Amino acid sequence: MSSFFSAIRPFGSFLGKSRHFYTFLAIFFIAFISFPLLANAHAYSASYTKITMDDKKTELVFTLDTLSLIELLPDIDSNKNWVLEKSELKKDRHHLEELITEGLTLDKNNKEVTPKVENMKLVKKENKEFVSTTLTFPAFLPGDTIVYNDGFYFNDTGANYVDLISADLMGQTSEAVLQGKERTWTILLTEVQQEQGQDQTTQPDTGTVQDQPKAAKPVEKSSTSTWFSFFKLGTLHILTGYDHLLFLFALLLRKQTFKQYAAIVTSFTIAHSITLSLAVLGWITLPSRFVEAVIAFSICYVAAENIFRKEIRHRWTITFLFGLIHGLGFASILREMSIPKSHLAVALLNFNLGIEAVQLSLVLLLLPLLSFMFNLKSSRKIVIYGSYAIVAMGAIWLIQRLFF
Numbered sequence: 553m554s555s556f557f558s559a560i561r562p563f564g565s566f567l568g569k570s571r572h573f574y575t576f577l578a579i580f581f582i583a584f585i586s587f588p589l590l591a592n593a594h595a596y597s598a599s600y601t602k603i604t605m606d607d608k609k610t611e612l613v614f615t616l617d618t619l620s621l622i623e624l625l626p627d628i629d630s631n632k633n634w635v636l637e638k639s640e641l642k643k644d645r646h647h648l649e650e651l652i653t654e655g656l657t658l659d660k661n662n663k664e665v666t667p668k669v670e671n672m673k674l675v676k677k678e679n680k681e682f683v684s685t686t687l688t689f690p691a692f693l694p695g696d697t698i699v700y701n702d703g704f705y706f707n708d709t710g711a712n713y714v715d716l717i718s719a720d721l722m723g724q725t726s727e728a729v730l731q732g733k734e735r736t737w738t739i740l741l742t743e744v745q746q747e748q749g750q751d752q753t754t755q756p757d758t759g760t761v762q763d764q765p766k767a768a769k770p771v772e773k774s775s776t777s778t779w780f781s782f783f784k785l786g787t788l789h790i791l792t793g794y795d796h797l798l799f800l801f802a803l804l805l806r807k808q809t810f811k812q813y814a815a816i817v818t819s820f821t822i823a824h825s826i827t828l829s830l831a832v833l834g835w836i837t838l839p840s841r842f843v844e845a846v847i848a849f850s851i852c853y854v855a856a857e858n859i860f861r862k863e864i865r866h867r868w869t870i871t872f873l874f875g876l877i878h879g880l881g882f883a884s885i886l887r888e889m890s891i892p893k894s895h896l897a898v899a900l901l902n903f904n905l906g907i908e909a910v911q912l913s914l915v916l917l918l919l920p921l922l923s924f925m926f927n928l929k930s931s932r933k934i935v936i937y938g939s940y941a942i943v944a945m946g947a948i949w950l951i952q953r954l955f956f
Contacts (some may be wrong), residue, residue, distance in 0.1 A: 597712070599704065600888055601656075603719040610689040612667070614656060616704070618674070618681040620713075624704070625651055636681065638674060645672055652685050659699040665689050677888060678840035692741055700737045702730050712792050714785060716889045725892045727899060729781035731788065779902045786906020789885060795847050795949060796878055800911065802854040802942050803871060804918055805935055806864045807926045815868035817915055823875025824882055825904055831883035832900055833893075843880045845953040850874035851946030858939040882907060 597620040602613040618636035622629045628644040629636065641648070649669050658665050667687035675684045692698055705713040715730040717737060728737045790796060803816050830836040854874075857864065891899050925931050 597705065597714075598885055598888075599702075599713075599715045601700075601702075601715055601717045603700070603717065603721070605692065605719070605721045607691055607722075609691050610658070612656070612658065612687045612689065613684060614652060614687065615675065615677075615682045615684040616652075618683055620704075621648065621651070621683055636674065636683065641672070641674060641683065648672065648683065649685075653687070655702065655704045656687075657699075657701045657703075658689055659701070660692060660696050662697075662699075678884070679844075694741050696741045698739045698741065700739075702735045706733075706735060712788060714788065716785075716885070718889050718891060725895065727778060727889065727891055727895055729778075729785050731781075731784060734781075779898055782899045782902040783906040783909075785885070786903040786908075787910050788906075789882065789903075790907045790910045793881070795844075795851060795946075796881070797914070798942060798945060799847070799851050799854065799874070799878065800914065801918070802851055802858065802939065803867065804915070804922060805855075805938060805942075806858045807922075807931075807935075808864055808867070812864070812867065813915075813919065816871050817911070819868040819872040820875040820878070821908060821911070823872045824879030824907075827876045827879030828882045828904060829900060831880050832886045832891075832896065834887075836880065838880055840884060841953060843877055845950060846874075846877045847881050848946050848949035848953055850877065852943050852950060855939040855942035855946065859936055859943075 597617060599614060599616040599620075601615075604611045604613075619634065622634060622636060625644070625647055628640055628647065630640055630643075631637075649672065653667060653669070658667065667689050670686040670688055672683060672685045675682050700717070702715045704715070713731065715735075717726075717728040717730065719726045719728075719739075721739060722741070726739075730737060800820070803820070804813065808816075827836060854870070857867075886899065886903060889899075925934060928934070
């Protein structure tokens, strides 16, 4: 931690130097005006679908964040404060029901089944507001083919939308991720033959034998394998996690040896893999506001090091510490799915592999470009002013996450 405090000292004198202060203030103002949309840092929308199927009914609980609903139905936000209030939900419930029942379909043997909307309510998950809608459908029988379709944002190429499905189908659990153009999840209910000697029932009075009703066994027929869906989810999560990408870029921006770069990337990978796993398993829980604020601070800190530290040594240590916090940020989307522990290892591994694939690709792309830049006479100025811009962007996120 000595490197941490030694870097903070020159950063503290930063505001006392008018040239540095006005440069930072100008870049901060430009970034704040020019990039307000990036302050969210995760420019994608995630919904959560829970399907429960038994021999009496099929229940579907669909949960989507309120900002996405306001984006899809702007008129429901009558006071235009980008907050969906209970009174607004009650007033426009009919329109919301239409949106959800038209956007989601559950087909039985190629015929759409009409749902019944049981309830709709506002729920809070960490620091975000969601609307949770419960739909019920009739029970399905052996031999039925059930197709779940999600049409939200389907024709909006600018939206990064994912639907995270967890299902309890006749006592068996399953997970799926719908994203991009792959919006269909298919289940075939097959008949389960009872074991010989247990598939018949003798009537006590007549001695006659009756066949027991055959049970249904779900067979997943999704077009995309589950492991690849979680791999793609990991790639999407890091590609739209601009704060994570900016932190990685800030780490690489100062000239270092290849060995130092390798140590930085390795320590970041190990650190965020540890906390990602522990958080998804439920062994570590920290308030999301705290996690997101520390991630923003990590960007400011590393960029400030680029400006004020004369030499960059042992950066892998601070990278490891901040990487532990970034891993908690990665974990949020998987934690909401409530994946059974029997399926968690595969989902977690492939999600993390998706993150690492993108991270490694970006590093391999950036290093040759940075090597070229370091040979320029103006490379020092590029690093300094580039780091000012990174500090400004990180500061915007930090202020937003602490106070808004």
